[in-house]
Amino acid sequence: MCYNGNSNLICLTRLGNKEAFEKIYQKYHKPLFYFAMRYLKSKELSEDAIQDIFVKLWEKRATLDKSKSIKEFLFVCLKNHMLNMIRNQKNKQYIAADLDKHKDHEQNNTSDKVSYSEFSHVINQGLSELPSRQCEVFKLKVFQELSNPEIAQELGISINTTKVHYYYSAQYIKSYIIKHWSRTEIYLPRLK
Numbered sequence: 001m002c003y004n005g006n007s008n009l010i011c012l013t014r015l016g017n018k019e020a021f022e023k024i025y026q027k028y029h030k031p032l033f034y035f036a037m038r039y040l041k042s043k044e045l046s047e048d049a050i051q052d053i054f055v056k057l058w059e060k061r062a063t064l065d066k067s068k069s070i071k072e073f074l075f076v077c078l079k080n081h082m083l084n085m086i087r088n089q090k091n092k093q094y095i096a097a098d099l100d101k102h103k104d105h106e107q108n109n110t111s112d113k114v115s116y117s118e119f120s121h122v123i124n125q126g127l128s129e130l131p132s133r134q135c136e137v138f139k140l141k142v143f144q145e146l147s148n149p150e151i152a153q154e155l156g157i158s159i160n161t162t163k164v165h166y167y168y169s170a171q172y173i174k175s176y177i178i179k180h181w182s183r184t185e186i187y188l189p190r191l192k
Contacts, residue, residue: 126176138169
């Protein structure tokens with residue numbers, strides 16, 4: 001049984017009513033946007049984050065609890081999503097810094113040439129052992145620095161599928177590097 005106000009919107013959204021979903025979007029988009037801007041400092045990143053959480057809301061609509069606050073759900077999802085975005089950005093920066101560090105040393109030192117070459121070879125071997133879709137997602141995210149929505153659009157898959165593929169591929173590559181690369185002084189970022 002649905003009640004009035006937000007409970008009614010939640011009930012209707014649970015049933016797949018797009019108008020109810022649109023009303024939730026209109027009601028919460030602006031406050032979510034300002035909240036995201038406070039931390040992300042980018043209009044584009046803030047809009048991407050909000051888009052992602054509303055996609056998540058729609059995908060999880062059947063599990064929404066009408067007794068819970070939709071506002072709380074959206075803000076918690078946004079907070080967690082922004083933390084993931086920030087962590088992923090840091091991971092990309094660490095990987096790029098490590099690769100640049102080894103690339104710069106490559107010009108000056110023969111042993112570093114071998115190390116960078118070995119490291120690249122290990123990464124390429126690890127990538128070759130991944131399922132093709134996970135490999136594609138990893139390369140697009142890490143080497144081409146595409147966002148989850150951009151990857152999803154390019155590959156014709158959902159954003160959540162993109163996130164899952166990246167998570168598993170990053171975990172695999174990290175463990176593959178640890179297992180197969182003999183040098184230990186490289187900083188291995190925590191990959192998600």
